[in-house]
Amino acid sequence: MYIRDVLTKNRAPISTEPEMLVSRAMEFMVSNDIGSLVVMKGGEMVGFITERDIIRSLSKSGCAVLEAPVADIMTLEPIIGGLDDSIDYARDVMTRYRVSHIPVMDGNMLIGVISFHDVAKACLREAKFENSLLKRYIKHWPE
Secondary structure (H helix, E strand, O other): OOOOHHHOOOOOOOOOOOOOOOHHHHHHHHHHHHOEEEEEEEEEEEEEEEHHHHHHHHHHHHHHHHHHHHHHOEEOOOEEEEOOOOOOHHHHHHHHHOOOOOEEEOOEEEEEEEEEEHHHHHHHHHHHHHHHHHHHHHHHHOO
């Protein structure tokens, strides 16, 4: 299974600009029920911000960070995935680097964002399918 198979195709990636205040970005994430924002400038991704980035910044700098621009706390070079990368790749890098979201690129074009939740659902779906095949195989085991 590949990232292209689990990427939500109905929704364009939700993004912000580097100048947006962290407080506004946080409100934007909550109102859209998302855990990350792609930071775009001039049609290109220049960074990535997640709930975790905001929490870490709050812990380090206190509430003053809420009035800072997103550019001050965003990840400049996030781990990315490609449409043809496997779900195993996504799971491995998300686990190894402890990231909850990965922007998905097709060349230089941003296609979307997948979350660890998306990856977990795909892995469960694949495991259930394999399990049903094995059960069917065992049930029809030749005598």
